[in-house]
Amino acid sequence: MTTDDVPAAITRAHHEEWARVVATLTKRFGDLDLAEESAAEAFATAVERWASAGVPPNPGAWLTTTATRKAIDRIRREHRRDDKQREARMIHDDQPDVAGPIDDDRLRLIFTCCHPALAMESRVALTLRMVGGLTVPEIARAFLVRETAMGQRITRAKTKIKAARIPYRVPSAEDLPARVGGVLAVLFLVFNEGYLATGPDPVRHDLTAEAIRLTRLIRTLLPDDGEVAGLLALMLLTEARRTARVSAAGDLVPLDEQDRGAWDAALVAEGHGLVRERLATGVAPGRYQLLAAINAVHTSARDMRDTDWSQVVALYDQLVRVDPSPVVALNRAIAVAELDGPEVALSAVDRLEVGLANYHAFHATRADLLRRLGRAREAGAAYDRAIELAGNTAEIAHLTRRRDRLG
Amino acid sequence: MQYLVSVLSDSADLATPDEQSAISVFDDRLRAEGHWVFAGGLAAPDAATVVDNRGAEAMVTDGPYLESKEFLVGFWIIEAPDLDVALALAAEGSRACHRKVEVRPFR
Structure with missing residues (x-):
């Protein structure tokens, strides 16, 4: 390996090995602080050493060995300084090792x-x-x-x-x-x-x-935990839309206006794979798996009209049973608007006011429904309130654009 | 490792008979499983006296060091290998005495 590859090798080693080095040292020395400091020192040494001597054949083992040596040096130095202090720093692991899978x-x-x-x-x-x-x-x-x-x-x-x-x-x-x-x-x-x-x-x-x-x-x-798979799928299906979600001008682009061709097909495919894998187990899905499934329905559709809204609402019905929070009910109402129309959705949204009066998405959702119902004046007021409460710059830009288009 | 499990309440009322018997069951378990060090219930904060003898002579003041809405009404000192065990025991203690507890390690 040439020295040109050293920065890339360091980055890769940092991604792949950092947690392992800290974890191994914490196990061995029973001290998080010591593990963290020694791991950081080992990576700093790698930056110097690998540049001149080349990247070692097994970077992970090299880093663990180097970090362990640094830790022992530190313990020796501190040992001389204060025995008791070091004792107090130890976190113990007296439990017998039950090395499960x-x-x-x-x-x-x-x-x-x-x-x-x-x-x-x-x-x-x-x-x-x-x-x-x-x-x-x-x-x-x-x-x-x-x-x-x-x-x-x-x-x-x-x-x-x-x-x-x-x-x-x-x-x-x-x-x-x-x-x-x-x-x-x-x-x-x-x-x-x-x-x-x-x-x-x-x-x-x-x-x-x-x-x-x-x-x-x-x-x-x-690997067998359904919610871990569900959260990963949810993140992948959300991340897949990242570039399509913000316009060149920095506005948030809502789902119905996004360029679906700009979605990351590989991330979508991986997310769908995970959702299918969980469905195949037949185990009742938890919150993250349901959210992932909802996102899978959205990312399967060629456009907004092509979306299987009855499936989305059915998944939200399941989600409401797992997580009866008003935020979930609000998102369900957004899907209901597509299935049963904005009138039905608005009455569902209005019932959530007590819990969500200070939540920007509540007002943004109301504003959109009122706009679709042709109630421009009320929609304008709701957009104003949403803009006041929103913290994300792209979201504020999008809401402002919608409000100003009301005429 | 020892932990102080402080029992906190906004009332100095004694434990009800039901609470008292639940506490006894819990205490017996602490003893049987080797977690027991010491425990006790405290009189109301009104009964407290603060003594400060850092100066020339001892200053004696009537009442608790801090007036607060919630105060210490009792405690357990337990022996536990780690915080997970201490927290699990504290959860049972809280249920038994039907009061909030704080878990704090000894040095």
Whole structure:
């Protein structure tokens, strides 16, 4: 391999090996901090060494060995400094190893980072740092938080893991579904932050890509979990429409106006494959699988009119039973408008006002239905309210365009 | 590893007979499974006295250190290998005494 390939090899190794190196070291030394710092040092060494000596035949093994050496050096230095302090830093794993088919150090790492005793924002930050390998400045930028604040958030989370002894292990079979649900919630939040970004960039591709990459990793570790497959399919089918979803001018392009030829056919095919695979199991689908199935119906249609709306509404009916939140009911109403007309949909939407009065999509949906019913004045007021509440620049541009077209 | 499981409430009322018997069952289980260290119920915050002897002489003040809507009414100290075990026990404790609990590790 020539030295020209070194930056690419480093990037690839970082994607493929970071979580494994951190996880292996955490298992061996029982210390997340030490694992993170040593892994970062090993990658920094790789940048120097590989440029002169070439990329080693097995980059993963090279990185693990180098990181382990760095960790031992650190322990020796600290050992001399303060024995007790190091003792306090240890997170223990006294449980006997029950090496089931899903036992993997990376999986332990993910479950530790997404532990329910940590605040949601800490789980997200810690997962992106420890499992995703993003740097603190990168995570801070993604969530529009100051770097020092993000650094403190991650440090606090690591301190709690040590002090409260949050275990480094895969949860028991009985706790597993709930804990996997917690991990998926973290990844879905990262994805949505990328897809419906607050702030100047309408879509943060770095975040959607990272969420997909981590969900793929979980899928390789938990291949039989239906909701993992469902979330991955949902992300792929959403990501497939990414470029068609924002116009050159930066406006959000709604589904009915999108250039379907611009959708990523490979991502659509992969997402459809996952949805079919889950259907074939005959196991009752959970929330993510239903959302993925709805997206599969949309992405199977040649155009808006060709969409199988009765199928979409039927899937929403199932989803309402799993997740009776008003947001789901709102999305169901949007599908109902296509099947039974805007009048029926509007009365369903109006019933949701109590729970959704401050949600921009509620007002945007009402505005569109009122517009279709020719009630321009009321539609204008609803667009105004939606624009006031929306946080995404592309969405605001789209709503403004619709409002101004009312005449 | 030891954890303090604090029982929090906005009322200093004693446990009802039903709660008391559920607490006993839970305590017995803690002992049987080796989690028991110590437990106790506290008198109302009104009965508290704050003592500060950092200065020249001990200052004695009537009442609790902090007036708050919710306060400590009792606690368990449990032995558990990690937070998952401690949280599972705390969930049972909370159900038994029918009050909110806080789990905090000892150093």
